[in-house]
Amino acid sequence: MNEIKIFSPATVANISCGFDCLGLAINDLGDTMVFTKTDDQKVSIKEITGANLPYDIHKNAASAVALAMLQKHPADFGLEVSIHKGFEPGSGLGSSAASAAGAAFAVNELLDKPFSQLELTKFAMLGEQVACGSPIADNVAAAIHGGFILVQQYDPLKIIKLPVPSELEVVAIHPQVTVKTKDAREVLPQNVPLADAVIQWANVGGLISGLYTNDYEVIANSLEDLIVEPARKHLIPHFDLVKEAAIRGGALNAGISGSGPTIFALCKGSETAKNVFKNINEVYANTGIDFTMVHSKINTQGVTILEKN
Amino acid sequence: MNEIKIFSPATVANISCGFDCLGLAINDLGDTMVFTKTDDQKVSIKEITGANLPYDIHKNAASAVALAMLQKHPADFGLEVSIHKGFEPGSGLGSSAASAAGAAFAVNELLDKPFSQLELTKFAMLGEQVACGSPIADNVAAAIHGGFILVQQYDPLKIIKLPVPSELEVVAIHPQVTVKTKDAREVLPQNVPLADAVIQWANVGGLISGLYTNDYEVIANSLEDLIVEPARKHLIPHFDLVKEAAIRGGALNAGISGSGPTIFALCKGSETAKNVFKNINEVYANTGIDFTMVHSKINTQGVTILEKN
The missing domain is CATH 3.30.230.10 (Ribosomal Protein S5; domain 2)
Structure with missing residues (x-):
């Protein structure tokens, strides 16, 4: 080759x-x-x-x-x-x-x-x-x-x-603003209440169980972030608006992708994902901030070969 | 009835x-x-x-x-x-x-x-x-x-x-000492470093994945407690000795059961569990503290009916 x-x-x-x-x-x-x-x-x-x-x-x-x-x-x-x-x-x-x-x-x-x-x-x-x-x-x-x-x-x-439940799809919006990784790191709490950490790791457990059992209700219920999202979301303009639009559209839940500013929503099924895309698109169009969006299935293969010679 | x-x-x-x-x-x-x-x-x-x-x-x-x-x-x-x-x-x-x-x-x-x-x-x-x-x-x-x-x-x-991997067994030792629940609660940190919490929830994720996939290596690797065990283990005489004996005997790992003083070890297979039982029994016999022990499969049914009339 x-x-x-x-x-x-x-x-x-x-x-x-x-x-x-x-x-x-x-x-x-x-x-x-x-x-x-x-x-x-x-x-x-x-x-x-x-x-x-x-x-x-x-x-x-x-x-x-x-x-x-x-x-x-x-x-x-x-x-x-x-x-x-x-x-x-x-x-x-x-x-x-x-x-x-x-x-x-x-x-x-x-x-x-x-x-x-x-x-x-x-x-x-x-x-x-x-x-x-x-x-x-x-x-x-x-x-x-x-x-x-x-x-x-x-x-x-x-x-x-x-494992990836077969109907799981992702919608993401990238508002054209800059969130510096340094800023995103600095707003993180160095210490967190043990009680919150327990809730968070029970949710990690729930999410992973939901992925193994294709249980979208459990996945939705576990997609909560008590610790990082509250600390970071103010760095992303209209985060709550997007999250509300996603949930209203039927998303399992929404959160910050990486250290932002992209916000992702996980959805069960294509129809719901389209609806979530539409909802987010509509609300963000009114903010005056440019943005791009994507709606996609989860990639299950990783990096793929397009051509080789 | x-x-x-x-x-x-x-x-x-x-x-x-x-x-x-x-x-x-x-x-x-x-x-x-x-x-x-x-x-x-x-x-x-x-x-x-x-x-x-x-x-x-x-x-x-x-x-x-x-x-x-x-x-x-x-x-x-x-x-x-x-x-x-x-x-x-x-x-x-x-x-x-x-x-x-x-x-x-x-x-x-x-x-x-x-x-x-x-x-x-x-x-x-x-x-x-x-x-x-x-x-x-x-x-x-x-x-x-x-x-x-x-x-x-x-x-x-x-x-x-x-799910419970079929070869999973538990060995537990109950040293005859009193650990008051109040004391066990009071030694807990109210706040924990975010970095430690992340390690802990990644381990929760690993443990649950290991249970779904029967992967004993992943289970063993995830059975770590950075937060509570270090805070509580001094309430349990010879905790480290027991944990070392369990691991030496082939246990996946050992930890504090509830708020103690019982120490449990999870093992793959009956032979290993017997070995772990023997190891712990031997080291604790030298401590001068009375104790009881149990070796058992995991109960998968919950409460069961023995008789009804």
């Missing part, structure tokens, strides 16, 4: 009660990336479209991942990378994670698959480190594995792929 | 990471109780063996539950209750819960089953309120439903029955 073109999905992390441990992949939103072997044993970025991202190979998440992989598994070729962003960085939908996970997957293919999915997740985490300053696992793990994932443990890293 | 004799299991609550929300029922330890219809429309306690518990029908967990049920669902008969405790109150194995759950189940049978399992759990919680001052759900829900249960939510009460 000389060249591979892949699709790497956008992802929702911090799913309500599952702050810093639960993520899911979105089927119809993500990056397209092309990795081409070169003769010079170097990594270079040929083209980036759709976003203003660094061409410096040590600062770009995708090339940084490629470099780390070639260092660990030396090859007799170099790589030229083209990145076509399908959604904006800073959205809270795992932009750097999509690039990092896409690179990990594609380079592994070009190397004849020496690495496991867990190892690919670790390489992709290096891309997160480069792009965001922190080797966060939830977005990259969701992009690589697809579906719903649980980062059960960081040291050593343990990722659990959870 | 004029009389019913039931077995109500002992239970482990606060299963490691699942403080205040996860419980399980022990198959081979519990109370035997007999409920006999009388003509006088009163509730009375005929006999209590195996423990020194109140005969005052408003202060005894079992009779308090029976009274509440007859108030909600009036009958043309009264009840005489005999309670044969199979394990000691104050052990941390849900003694009052066994009595309360047993009463809820038995009275429901004598009334021709007007109440659901959820309603029975709520009645049994009244027994916990009477006996312990707090309407805790985890022990009574485990005793009524059997198996592993998650108290997903208190208001309104939502109980989820989780």
Whole structure:
């Protein structure tokens, strides 16, 4: 194989009660990336479209991942990378994670698959480190594995792929405002009441049980976040309005995607999701803030191959 | 039916990471109780063996539950209750819960089953309120439903029955010391670091996933308690010694049952559980503190009928 073109999905992390441990992949939103072997044993970025991202190979998440992989598994070729962003960085939908996970997957293919999915997740985490300053696992793990994932443990890293009820769909709105990751981190409480933590982990338990049993009522009931959402939602204009519109439309619930500003809603079935999309679209159109929206099934495959030569 | 004799299991609550929300029922330890219809429309306690518990029908967990049920669902008969405790109150194995759950189940049978399992759990919680001052759900829900249960939510009460991997067994040691529930509550931190709470809820997620997938490695890896065990273990003499002996014997992990002093260990398979039992027995025999032990499968049925006439 000389060249591979892949699709790497956008992802929702911090799913309500599952702050810093639960993520899911979105089927119809993500990056397209092309990795081409070169003769010079170097990594270079040929083209980036759709976003203003660094061409410096040590600062770009995708090339940084490629470099780390070639260092660990030396090859007799170099790589030229083209990145076509399908959604904006800073959205809270795992932009750097999509690039990092896409690179990990594609380079592994070009190397004849020496690495496991867990190892690919670790390489992709290096891309997160480069792009965001922190080797966060939830977005990259969701992009690589697809579906719903649980980062059960960081040291050593343990990722659990959870089942996805077949009718589960996601609606997301990305208001065109900036939420700095630093600000989103700073508003978090350092300590939380034990009583709230208990409610939160009982909800994590409920959500995961609901995913295994296709119990949408349990999922809806567990999609509550007592801790992070109340601290962060004021960073996102009209968060409550969107959440109310989503629930009124029949969503299981809604929450902050990653550290925002994107707000996601989980829905049972396409009709409900369309209704939720319409409701959110209508209320946000009146706010005067530009926004984009997506309605999609959950991606269950992770990064996928579009072409190879 | 004029009389019913039931077995109500002992239970482990606060299963490691699942403080205040996860419980399980022990198959081979519990109370035997007999409920006999009388003509006088009163509730009375005929006999209590195996423990020194109140005969005052408003202060005894079992009779308090029976009274509440007859108030909600009036009958043309009264009840005489005999309670044969199979394990000691104050052990941390849900003694009052066994009595309360047993009463809820038995009275429901004598009334021709007007109440659901959820309603029975709520009645049994009244027994916990009477006996312990707090309407805790985890022990009574485990005793009524059997198996592993998650108290997903208190208001309104939502109980989820989780699957039990078939080889899962429990070993428990009850050192003959007193841990007052008040003391066990007072040592708890009111606030916990968010970072620790995240680790804890990722472990709750892992444990529940492991139960659904029969993945003993994931279960073992998730049976960690960063928050409550460190705060409480000094109330239990030689806790670390027991935990080490359990793990050395091959246990998935060990933790504090309820608010102690009982220490439980979960094991994969009978041989391992026997080994763990032997290890713990040996190390505790040298401490000079009296103790009792149990080795049992997980009870998956909840309260069971032994006889009815």
